[in-house]
Amino acid sequence: MPVRVQTEDFDLSAEVAALRARNPKIGAVACFVGTVRDLNEGSAVETMELEHYPGMTEKSLKAIVERARARWPGIEVLIVHRVGKLYPLDQIVLVATTAAHRGDAFASCEFVMDYLKTEAPFWKKEKTDAGERWVDARVSDDAALARWGLEAGKREAE
Template sequence: MMFDVRVQLQTFDPEQEQRALREALPGIGAMVSFVGILRDLNHGQAVHEMVLEHYPGMTEKVLHQLLEEARARWSLAGGRIIHRVGALHPTDAIVLVVTASTHRSDAFRACEFLIDALKTQAPFWKRELTPAGPRWVQTREQDALSAARWKSG
């Protein structure tokens, strides 16, 4: 089994990360991934840059806890969460969540759970730089609703 979490300033290659996980787990039958990408437009305004801040140590702890919760709920052979921090620009990959399992249903559910939970529970703060000046990104109501559906099991 292979499970890991990384919070980093450096860019990453989602395809390379998926390939490495797949090659390390020859017994899997399914791998599901989500890549979050910085948009150049949010709430009708251009976004030139986004700065992601986090609580070092606490952020990694929360992401590990979420991965452990996914492992307890679904039959997973592996999982990987990579999240960028620092200055990002449109088209940059922000986050990668990958889950691997013998069967697709567990991999799909675990991946969806992880990204929903990450959006609402991980201690990240996002500040967008727009033509009108900087602004903090608030949690969307839809993100909270998506995360709440997993509470019932």
């Protein structure tokens, strides 16, 4: 299954090994693992709570995978995203892609992560020394998506 949303942590080595085992023609694997930082916008982060819309979130992530596959035929994609209460250094998200060559693996991994950051329906709330706050989208995330010829909030033509 190319997409999972879960509360449990994931094992990077096991996830990559399973992804690689799907296709003996691959020559490259690219991975991104996002983790909880202990500091954000000048405040110490005690915990981060991630919420999602079950069903809709998985559908959105699957659409991102399909867009990546349309751009880079032959790639495999895995997205594992955690929800619930997380602490500094906890893993939040894994995006892994495989391709015949490293250029497609790197590009597709970055595309999936850029698209996920702006389009996937996740909400983050941080508990800091100053209280709780919702984490807003960043302008830099929209800029990252724009370099792929996409705008945040607008779906790529099918």
